[in-house]
Amino acid sequence: MNRKNALAAAVAAALALGSVTVVAPQSTAAAGNSAARPGAGFQAMTADARGEAIRTADRNAAATARALGLGPDERLVAKDVLIDADGARHVRYDRTYRGLSVIGGDLVVHLTADGTITGSDLAHQGAIRIADTTPKLTAADASAAAVKHAKHVRNAKTKGSDGSTLMVYAVGKVPVLAYRSTVTGAGEAGPATRQAVIVDASSGAALDQYELHQNITGTGNGVTVGQVSIETTQSGSGYTLTDAAHGGTIVYDSYNSPQSNPRQNARTFSKTTNSWGNGTTSSRESAAVDASYGLAKTWDYYKNSFNRSGIRNDGRGAPAYVHVDTGLLNAFYDDDCFCMFFGDGSSQNGNTPVTALDVAGHEMSHGVTAATANLTYSGESGGLNEATSDIFGTMVEFYADNTGDPGDYYIGEKLNMSGGYMRRMDNPSADGNSLSCWTSGAGSVDVHYSSGIGNHFFYLAAEGTGAKTIGGRSHNGTTCNNDTFTGIGKDKAAAVWYRALSAYMTSTTNYSGARTATLQAAADLYGTNSQERYLVSKAWAAVGVGTALPDPGTPTPSPSTPTPSPSTPPSGNALTNGTFEQGTSGWTQSDDIITNSTLQLARSGSWYAWMMGYGADAVESLSQSNIAVPSAGTPKLTFWLKVTTQESGSTAYDTLKVKVNGTTLATYSNANASSGYVQRTVDLSAYKGQTVKLEFAGTEDTYLSTVFLVDEIAIG
Incomplete structure (x- = not known):
């Protein structure tokens, strides 16, 4: 679990589940117990029970936000609740800031059965603060910028101002007021590929972009499941491909409606007999049989393995559409409409449907991901x-x-x-x-x-x-x-x-x-x-x-095992990966500190250490152990540091300390703000010939943020 899962202090609040007490997170399983816990440890819940648990979490949201140390402009909205066999709860929330949705604002709070908070996992650590929620760009400006930045589609276009929504982008350490735009055009997912583009609401700079159709693309080889049993519903004197046993899942014939509007010509599959398809593409029903069977098996797998009832765990089936568009080598799930779509392939594969069993499981699982971690x-x-x-x-x-x-x-x-x-x-x-x-x-x-x-x-x-x-x-x-x-x-x-x-x-x-x-x-x-x-x-x-x-x-070593003589110089390793270009290799970090995020710049290469920048009470550490300090000459530590801050004046509110074996050798703060990287040097003469632990320890106070960027660390 990430840093800040154990909250810094105990906070009491009156919740419906009981008094909230914050303690360090710990495993709920007994050490060494390898017995299986069915359902991944979660209880089965009816739709009504789940709904009531979510409503309870919503009633507790304000107190939970205070317990987490969130800001006064933030609100939590309960998304889901999972209950362990012992009654412990995992409550998933989305959050808003001054009424705006927050990308990267989701979090999970873990509680015991009596309401004691044992930990939390936050996509964005700490409170969110933005100086102003009034954008410099209009929605139309943002749409134009999004079209310019879109990389995954050709002939990109949006719906103008209607295609962009103002929100907070909190995926990086410093939240940014941003627009999320939906851009359409020709791309890998077909002629009507949809892409989300996030742009800075002040500058129009691209912050992120990704496809909205989470798809599995390829060619199909026709009907794959063979002769199977499927669930249908009798309607009058006929039958439809409506699966009441699996949340009322309905399989529709899209009738080759365009991917941009796959429900345009859609109609239900219905007939007077309850025999469907012929195993080949000469019958439009055959692809529907594949889809119905695959979605039912996926539902059953989640239900019988994890006590999960459907994509959103609410017992509701998602509609599915086969025969989408013409020449579409694609299948995809779309959370905007809670729908799944399957193309018919193209001439490259004999125009056979993309409806294989693992494709259905893949697409429905995209919905499960959207409903959980998102x-x-x-x-x-x-x-x-x-x-x-x-x-x-x-x-x-x-x-x-x-x-x-x-x-x-x-x-x-x-x-x-x-x-x-x-x-x-x-x-x-x-x-x-x-x-x-x-x-x-x-x-x-x-x-x-x-x-x-x-x-x-x-x-x-x-x-x-x-x-x-x-x-x-x-x-x-x-x-x-x-x-x-x-x-x-x-x-x-x-x-x-x-x-x-x-x-x-x-x-x-x-x-x-x-x-x-x-x-x-x-x-x-x-x-x-x-x-x-x-x-x-x-x-x-x-x-x-x-x-x-x-x-x-x-077995652990016996306490009587002799230890090396203190007079023997300990052996160690040279400091490794000081440029961070090998990612986290060699380093221990308290959070996702080592990064190649383009929201900041490395001094060289693309990777660097981004410490602090929360604008709230926070601590972070980055360390490497077993480093051999040279025994000759005047050994020293060098590194490049860039400090940017919202603070003012010479008072040190936010600090970055350089420690060796727990002793602070140098301290930098918001007062050391610089426009670029500055090389820093720390004398290590006192540690000649020793094996040491090097640590960068950051601390930030309650208000205003300071970012410390570290790169190119060396000992010599």
Whole structure:
């Protein structure tokens, strides 16, 4: 769990659940207990019970906001509530600022059954403060800027001022007043691709952009599920493809309505007999059978595995449309209309529908992600979004146990792709585009390719390393660090991922944050000292994210083990990754400090350390241990520092301290503000020949922000 999950001080507030007391977060599972907790640890809830839990959370929202230390202009809006088997609650909120929606403002609050807050996960840490909510740009100006910035569509256009909405963009450390514009044009998702573009409301600069259709793109090979049973509804003397057993899900024939308005010509499938399709594209019903079957199996998987009732856990089915547009090699979920759409393919694949079982599971899972963590569809969070759909699309395939489409870790293997699949979870880079291992540039890669990191992690966590045949297909669990280990099984791995997604991830979670979330979920389900949690950490290390935890089965050294003589100079390592171009490698950070965000600039390269800048009470630390200080000459620490602040005067309100072995050697503050990077030097003569821990410790007071940017750190 991220920094500030344990709130700084106990805050009492009268809630319907009881008196709120804030304590440090801890695992709810007994250490070493590896017994499975069904439903990923969550209780089954009726729609009425869930609705009442959300209403209770809304009534408690103001007190919860105060307990979290949010500002007076912020409001929390309850989105969902999950209840553990022991009554503990995980309440997911969105937040607003002076009535404006906040992108990156979502959070999860964790409470015991009696209302004690045990922790929180916030997409944006701390309170949000913006000097002025009056934009310099008009909505029409923002729309024009969005069209200019749109990268993923051709012939971009918006609806002018109606296409842009004013909101707060809080994905970076410093919240910005911004416009969110919807841009349409020709792109990868088809001739009516929709893209969100976020622009600064003062300057019109692009802050972020991503596709709104979260899609799985490719060619299909026709009807894939074979002869199956599907749920229908009798209406008068006929039948319709309405699945009352799964929330009233209805499959419509779009009748080739354009992608820009796929419901334009839509009509229900209805007939006097209850036999549908003929297994080929000569019947328009055949694609509808595929879709109905796939969506029902996806619903059943979530219900029977995690006690989840539908996409939004409210028992409501999402309508689906087949035969969308003409020549559409795409399927997608759209949260704006709570709908799913399936194209018919094109001449490249014999005009066969894109309605395979793992496609249906993939698209419906995009809806589950939108209803839970709502992972932003760009950067590393976008890769996690896609990986989540691949993971659960795959699990649906295993769950369905369809002899014509057995479970495996290939994505879209029934879609007649030229390489035989769209993606492979066991070896993502085999497609020539996807990432198998995390790199510092992962956030700049297309989300369908950066998803490979999450896919690879999941495969290794589930199956472990080595060659296997699964579902009749060859799999080979290779790693990025040449490690070998066993997996915990696909059902346990899926339970860990679902709990992490539902209870701990937020819209801005990156791969490092996903590791933290899954380790917490594994601790909740199987115990802090369980083999499951240990193997989850091994799987993350195997794809280049973090290091493995100590094996809980390895005995600790005896206290009588002799220690080195104090007179022997300790050995150590040279400071590593001082430029941060290898991401977090070598460093321990209390939050997502090491970044390549374009909201600030590195002194060189693209990566740097961004510390503080919250405009609220906050602390952060960045450290590296086991550093060998040279034993000759006059050793020193050098680094480049840029300080920008909203404070004024020479009083040090916000500070950055340089510590060695816990001793402060230098302090910088808002009073050291500079227009650019300034090289700083710290004498390390007192530590000649020693092995030390170097730490940068930031502290910020209640009001006004100060940003400390650090780059190019060296000891010599």
